[in-house]
Amino acid sequence: MTTESLFGDTIEYPTVKPVGPARHRILITVKAAPNPSVSHGETVCVAGVLLGDVGPRGWIRLYPINFRHLPAATEAFTKYDIVSVDCQPAGEARLESWKPNMATLQVEGHLPPWKRRQQLLESIIDDSMCSIRKLASADAKARSLALVRPKEILGFRLEPHPGWSSGEQAKIDAYVNQLELDVFEEAQDKTPLEAPRFKGFYKWRCADPTCTTHEQSIMDWEFVALQRHLWSRSDAEAHAAIRKRFFEEICAAENDVAFYVGNQAKRPQTFSILGV
Template sequence: MTQLSFWGPDDQRSPAPKVGKVATLRLLITVKAAPNPSARHGETVCVGALSVDPGRRSWIRLYPIHFRDLDDDNKFRKYDIVTVDAVPAVHDRRPESWQPIVGTVRFEHHLNPGPARRRYLDPYVEESMCRLIERTREASDAPSIALIRTHDISGMTINRHRGWTPEQQAKINGYLSQLDILDDHHRAPLQAPRFTGSYRYRCADPRCRGHRQSLLDWEFVALQRRLGSLTDTEAANQLRAKFLDQLCSADRDVAFYVGNQAARPQAFSIGGVYAPPRPTSRHRLRVSR
């Protein structure tokens, strides 16, 4: 299986560019997708976030972010609250897409697990992946990012990655060949992940016949690298234990952060798992937008 483009645009250009001025966005980071080759930007990371500014509550996609090139103070984690200057992405018709301005990411604080995190995110949990896909067929400006509750998860498939396609490898080679020879940064080629993963699940829509969506989470790839000394079987078992048995256990309220591809709006992938502990009836959290 080829690594798919997730939050960022594909190389194909949108015929409907957007225009806009620089804005300062205050964001809760929710997704860091795995790095992917890019002809224009080298190695890029797409980031999904929730705007936490009053009056501007919405999902946000930031692309491109050169994650390995960020200064240490600017390397942010999931569930950090940050501010960043950005402009609407000109060649991406998806309304959530913004292009960050390099060097403007400013860390505020990390949002720890618990009620504070749930107050931000629980109001945005949706019940129907099926309806989300339908909306992309109905309108070109349909939502392209969502947080979808799972009704049940039937399993997780983990396969050996086939490596970069010739087109992806050409992007990597071309970018490295263009670097200034005086650049003193170490530039190692982006390595393909060892495995691909996908979830099989049903959303809460009564019509749902099931979804199978790829997991493109940075943390899924990072864990693979830490398991490099294990056999394929051992490593796959560890990945399944973390991302299925632990994160999707029965005592958690599981929802998936999903995003679509620019060139194929009906093709959604999973950027991460939102899995707070399931509250008891006595302590169920009240939330409102």
């Protein structure tokens, strides 16, 4: 599926799995919270907008990335950096997913807030989360990343994080034990990944006339990073500070809010909020 962007480039929503390596130029828009991994200790999903000569061409997911163990030359890239990197198609159904060779990543520049970002992204904003979810439920190869403008943000809630599952904790323990035994990994950070204190959710309504509301979990790196910054605060103080930042400030009525959303490989009908 293709459409024309505001800038003249063709926006590509692939319908078949890419074959072979490619070097991609990307505006980084999403850095999700880290999750346990048996091979990497912890992995982060990074996503962004594929860039053509003058504008956006579609979406891309880079996975897996372990930020703690990146080469020094690449570890500093941030959201809204423009980067180029060599990639291989990932071995999964989602068509936007690529495995990056992080040693080849180069940061070309940074897109400042907010006018230039909005000009670039406006042409690829969707308004129907319902349609995106329906297509993904019917076909695991349907679009798995999007930027959706809510019609109405109805609420924000936090609940205690239950901690890592036994399976997730086993992945962390196995990786840390592997590092302890590897004499060539002396410089690696061996601190086990800690679970955040809270899980967060936005409740919202998209512009689809049949929408019965969405409540989606927040997977944003910054959501977890703020919790770590508030680690010494009481639950009540941390709760208030997180709500103030992620609901009262970011979702204030005067802001033009849109949600970066992405689904899960094993449950393509389940979308989370990867950034705001």
